[in-house]
Amino acid sequence: MLSIKDLHAEVEGKNILKGLNLEIREGEVHAIMGPNGSGKSTLGHVLSGRPGYEITQGSVEFLGKDLLELDTEERAHLGLFLAFQYPVEIPGVSNMEFLKASVDAVRESQGASAYDTVGFMRRAREACTAVDLDQAFLKRGVNEGFSGGEKKRNELMQMMLLEPRLCILDETDSGLDIDALQVVASGVNAMRSESRSFLLVTHYQRLLDYIEPDFVHVLADGRIIRSGDKSLALELEAKGYSWLDDGEVA
Amino acid sequence: MADLLTPQLNAETPAPDWLQARRLAGRAAWESSELPTRKTEAWKYTSLFALQQPFMAARESAESAEELGLELPQLAGSRLVFVNGFWREDLSEIEPDAAIELVRFSEADQSQAALIAQHLGSVVPGNKHPFSALNDAVLADGVFLRILKGSKAARPVQLVWHNSPQVDAAINSQRLLVLAEQHSEATVVEHFSGQGHSFTNGLTELILAAGATLSHSRLHLESAEALHVGGLHAALERDATLNSFHVAFGGKLKRIDIVINHLGQGAHCQLDGMYLLRGQEHVDYHTCIEHAVPHCTTDETFRGIVGDKASAVFNGRIHIHPDAQKTRAELSNKNLLTSATAEVNTKPELEIYADDVQCAHGATVAQLDESMLHYLRTRGIPADEALVLLSYGFINALVEKQRLESLRDYLKPRLADYFGAALAVDSDDAGG
Numbered sequence: 001m002l003s004i005k006d007l008h009a010e011v012e013g014k015n016i017l018k019g020l021n022l023e024i025r026e027g028e029v030h031a032i033m034g035p036n037g038s039g040k041s042t043l044g045h046v047l048s049g050r051p052g053y054e055i056t057q058g059s060v061e062f063l064g065k066d067l068l069e070l071d072t073e074e075r076a077h078l079g080l081f082l083a084f085q086y087p088v089e090i091p092g093v094s095n096m097e098f099l100k101a102s103v104d105a106v107r108e109s110q111g112a113s114a115y116d117t118v119g120f121m122r123r124a125r126e127a128c129t130a131v132d133l134d135q136a137f138l139k140r141g142v143n144e145g146f147s148g149g150e151k152k153r154n155e156l157m158q159m160m161l162l163e164p165r166l167c168i169l170d171e172t173d174s175g176l177d178i179d180a181l182q183v184v185a186s187g188v189n190a191m192r193s194e195s196r197s198f199l200l201v202t203h204y205q206r207l208l209d210y211i212e213p214d215f216v217h218v219l220a221d222g223r224i225i226r227s228g229d230k231s232l233a234l235e236l237e238a239k240g241y242s243w244l245d246d247g248e249v250a
Numbered sequence: 251m252a253d254l255l256t257p258q259l260n261a262e263t264p265a266p267d268w269l270q271a272r273r274l275a276g277r278a279a280w281e282s283s284e285l286p287t288r289k290t291e292a293w294k295y296t297s298l299f300a301l302q303q304p305f306m307a308a309r310e311s312a313e314s315a316e317e318l319g320l321e322l323p324q325l326a327g328s329r330l331v332f333v334n335g336f337w338r339e340d341l342s343e344i345e346p347d348a349a350i351e352l353v354r355f356s357e358a359d360q361s362q363a364a365l366i367a368q369h370l371g372s373v374v375p376g377n378k379h380p381f382s383a384l385n386d387a388v389l390a391d392g393v394f395l396r397i398l399k400g401s402k403a404a405r406p407v408q409l410v411w412h413n414s415p416q417v418d419a420a421i422n423s424q425r426l427l428v429l430a431e432q433h434s435e436a437t438v439v440e441h442f443s444g445q446g447h448s449f450t451n452g453l454t455e456l457i458l459a460a461g462a463t464l465s466h467s468r469l470h471l472e473s474a475e476a477l478h479v480g481g482l483h484a485a486l487e488r489d490a491t492l493n494s495f496h497v498a499f500g501g502k503l504k505r506i507d508i509v510i511n512h513l514g515q516g517a518h519c520q521l522d523g524m525y526l527l528r529g530q531e532h533v534d535y536h537t538c539i540e541h542a543v544p545h546c547t548t549d550e551t552f553r554g555i556v557g558d559k560a561s562a563v564f565n566g567r568i569h570i571h572p573d574a575q576k577t578r579a580e581l582s583n584k585n586l587l588t589s590a591t592a593e594v595n596t597k598p599e600l601e602i603y604a605d606d607v608q609c610a611h612g613a614t615v616a617q618l619d620e621s622m623l624h625y626l627r628t629r630g631i632p633a634d635e636a637l638v639l640l641s642y643g644f645i646n647a648l649v650e651k652q653r654l655e656s657l658r659d660y661l662k663p664r665l666a667d668y669f670g671a672a673l674a675v676d677s678d679d680a681g682g
Contacts, residue, residue: 048628051620076630088625092643092650098629101639106630141647158629 001026001197002067002166007058008222009046016042018222019058024166027194031208032201033233034219035241040201041085043219044170048082049075063165077109079165083155083172090142095154098142099124103161127160130190132183148175156187167191168199173207185210205237218244254449255280257307257421258388268367269355269389276386283380295563295595296534300477300503305449308334308413308420315341318414318444323660325439327405328352330393333412334448335422337391341410349401350436355392355425366394369457370427373485373511381479385423385453392425395438397462403436406465406654411452413444413472424452424480430462430490437465437654445473447502452480458490460514467657470498470506471664474529481507486546488514495652496523496552497661499668500531500560508537512546512574522648523552526668527560527592534563541574544604548579553648555641557588566611567599574604581611586618586644618644642669 002024009017016039024030034040046053047060049072060067063078070078090098104114115123128135131153143151152172159167169188173181188198188211200207208216208230216232217224218241225244226232236243255277265273286293311318311333318333320341330352331341337354344352353362370392374382393409411424428438440454450472458464472478478501484492498504510519525533539548548568556562564583585594598611618640626636642665649661 048624050624071633072624072627073630073632073636076628082628084625084628088621090622090625090640090643092645092647093639098626098639101631101635102626102629105632105635109630141643141650162630 001063002199003061005059007046007060008056009042010054010056011042011052015056016222017046020219020223022217022224024197024199026197027192028215029192029198029200029211029213030215030217031213031233032199032217032219032224033203033205033236036203038219039222040203040219041170044082044168044201047075047080047168048072073105076162076164077106081159081162081164081167083152083159083167083169085171085174087143087151087155089144089146091144093142094139095142096121096124096138099138099158099161102158106162123161127157130160131157131187133157149177149180152176152180152184156184160187160191165195166197166199168201170201171203172200173202173204181207182210205233208233220244254301254305254384254421254451255387257305258423262388263390265390266363268363272370272386273389276383276389279383280380280387283383285380292536292565295561296503296505296532298503301449303419305421306416306418308336308422308448309416310334310336311414313414318412320410320412320443322408322410322441323439323657325406325408325654325656327403327407329408329410330354331410331412332391332424333414334416334420335390335411335424345405347404349398349403349434350407351394351396351398352407353394355389355394358394362394362396365396365429366427369429370455373455373457373483373509374453374481379481379507381451382453382481385425385451388423389425390423392427395426395428395436397428397430397434397436399431400433402434406437406439406656408439408441410441410443411450412442413446413448413450413476415446416448419446420448422448422450424450426454428454428456428464428466430456430458430464432459433461434459435463438467439654439657440466440468441471442469442478443471444476447473447475447477449477450480452478454480454482456482456484456492458484458486458492460488461490462487463491465493465653467495467497467652467654470496470501470504472499472501474500474502474531476501476504478504478506480505481509483509483511484519485511485513486517486519489516490514491518493520493653494522496521496535498523498525498533498535500527500529501533502530503532505534506536508535509540510538510548511540511542512548513542515543515545517546519548521548521550522651524645524648525552525554525562526645527554527562528557529560530558531560532562536563536565536567538567538569539579541568541570541577541579543573544575544577546574546577548581550579550581551648552583553585553645554594555586555588555645556592556594559589559591561593562595564594564596564613565599566597566613567601568609568611570602570604570607570609572603575606577604577607577609579607579609583613584644585615586641587615588641638669642666
């Protein structure tokens with residue numbers, strides 16, 4: 001589904017990704033772990049097409065297409081979703097207006113008919129309930145004045161409504177208390193399917209207690225330096241990231 | 251400059267003595283005043299050239315609401331409708347409300363006439379505003395709203411001045427006097443709409459006695475050809491609260507002067523405004539907040555979106571007098587330019603003569619936020635549609651601040667239409 005080969009990327013002239021390789025097949029859940037500054041968030045930004053991130057080498061193929069040639073919205077139309085670490089606040093545009101515009105645009109691009117307003121509002125309310133957010137959040141400006149946890153739940157709600165093929169969760173667990181983490185995890189688990197894949201970007205192993213990954217990768221200095229199954233995450237948790245640094249040197 | 255006075259004098263109606271005296275004084279003031287030119291600082295960016303054409307006296311119209319294209323917010327309270335400056339009983343509605351007296355000057359009883367004579371013009375410095383003198387000179391049928399001491403108006407009061415298209419450019423006057431007595435509370439919506447290139451000279455005075463609370467909106471929804479020079483003057487006594495909300499959709503020439511006088515300690519004013527311009531439209535808001543006494547607060551926010559070859563002027567003056575210690579005043583003016591040929595002249599003007607005050611101001615002319623744009627695009631919303639949505643949001647954020655739900659419901663689809671935003675969802679029902 002997603003094939004990243006030898007990806008190099010820089011921000012403001014600084015190399016962040018230095019030859020990253022990653023293969024994600026349909027239905028798989030991958031976790032990328034790494035210390036601060038390893039390039040974890042950059043990977044999400046690059047895949048979403050964020051301005052200011054320059055690809056200097058390598059390729060990314062997503063569902064048979066050259067992802068790097070596509071505009072940000074075209075990537076979303078194809079089924080790529082990035083849950084932001086820091087979702088943006090947009091005062092004046094209500095969450096409901098935003099969600100409808102988003103879902104309409106994605107469905108239109110896929111040749112599906114738009115939901116009628118009543119039908120859509122029902123779906124949005126259901127998604128709201130599923131992520132344990134009060135219905136009032138649908139009326140408020142997008143993420144406007146939401147707490148950290150509420151923003152993350154709002155990201156999850158969007159993910160549920162857009163039904164993407166590949167969900168990238170960029171440190172969705174950061175700033176969440178244990179209850180919110182469980183809500184997010186059960187939302188993700190409910191969406192797992194044979195045709196949908198996940199890439200969980202996280203600093204801590206904690207999230208993986210609730211969302212069990214098929215593969216765990218360790219990112220350091222812009223490259224994946226080790227891959228394994230979920231036991232790798234536990235080992236990291238026990239020994240810390242410095243354990244890998246030592247291993248590299250040795 | 252054509253003589254703006256003549257056509258109106260020709261149409262002058264008989265008047266009681268108190269009104270006639272005011273007319274004569276206004277006429278003398280108008281005739282002796284110099285008209286502002288662009289050499290005057292306050293008119294530097296606004297030319298009155300568009301007024302240099304012959305104007306006719308406005309004519310009475312009998313067209314129906316549909317024929318007039320009259321679309322009003324459903325505010326459920328009393329409504330007075332004037333078309334071409336003439337009261338239209340058939341389009342107006344009076345909802346009995348023991349908290350208020352709502353009369354036209356021409357039908358005021360003796361005690362009401364006395365109150366009008368006492369207060370009318372009391373907060374308008376005539377020498378600074380020649381167009382106020384013009385308004386006095388031709389004063390015919392103004393509106394007087396009195397909110398009785400200690401009373402709360404049950405429903406909003408709506409005042410509509412609508413222009414129908416006429417063969418020749420017509421000239422209209424509008425006048426409103428609101429007297430909110432001690433500890434009274436009310437909501438007033440002024441609505442200007444219509445077609446054609448009429449010139450309207452409007453003047454509104456709000457007098458808030460101690461402890462009064464007034465929510466006021468002034469909607470300029472006239473045509474792209476409309477000319478409007480208007481003023482809003484308010485006086486706030488001790489602990490009075492004024493929320494005043496201003497909306498201007500374009501117009502060939504609009505100049506609105508807003509002057510708020512904090513005269514009693516503890517007075518508070520929230521002043522919000524928005525202007526949306528395209529084509530060759532021109533809007534000029536000059537606001538002035540006079541902090542004459544201590545412990546008063548002002549929150550002022552104006553936002554504008556200016557496109558094509560349109561131009562906007564915003565001049566926000568906050569004047570803190572030497573005695574006005576413990577003043578807190580904030581002023582923000584943000585503008586979005588959507589074309590390279592659009593123009594905004596924005597100037598915050600702080601004059602502070604007291605030393606123990608909190609005062610903040612900011613004025614920006616900018617593009618839309620890149621990170622917001624990216625966020626919307628990651629959700630599949632195409633760039634052009636995202637820009638529309640963000641422009642809408644930039645302005646709608648001010649609409650959302652307004653407490654009157656029926657007014658928000660009226661403005662939001664109009665904003666969406668204006669920006670071409672496909673907002674299928676009525677967000678006020680969204681939480682259902």
